Amino acid sequence: MEAIEEATEHDDEGKHTHEISQQMMKIQQALLQQRAGETEQETLDRAMRDPEVASIMGDPVMQSILQQAQNNPQALQDHMKNPAVKAKIMKLVNAGIIKTR
Template sequence: MRDYVKAIEAVQEAAEHDETRAHTKEIQDQIWKCQQAQFAQREGESDEDVMQRAMRDPEVAQIMGDPIMQSILQQAQANPAALQDHMKNPIVRDKINKLISAGIIRTR
């Protein structure tokens, strides 16, 4: 259905239920495929287009309006390695992953 954000969220949920890590490679491959399809779909979007599209999602708008998340994002901008510590918190990790899926945070 080409809704890669929902597909990534579903695969990430599958990862949470893969307690034995038996499907880690398959899960990572699916996330990578969805992300690549997302990047291709969004090719040519300006930063402003990305932000406008992302902010139409109420969850993204809530995350971006959260002062704690704003602080975390500012820290990450100044020191990307600091984001690894924040990713240990499952709530923050879910929010960061949502922002990545929305295209607000770009990974290399």
């Protein structure tokens, strides 16, 4: 998933947008299938075994951002303008901790 996100950043001219989008969809579908039937607790337990996820979840700044996002989803959009925060949020999304619609 991170490789696809990096490819998107480097596709300045948009020549590979369709291919990148297709690969992203395949990855997301595979992740959803992999997690099918998991309870929220099982998802959290699995994700927290990833040291990077555990580090993000233990970061007081990220905890504050996530708390703000629960109360005000627009705040999350504002925080996503920061590339470092965006990368961490996307890691949590990909791990299944943050659910998107």
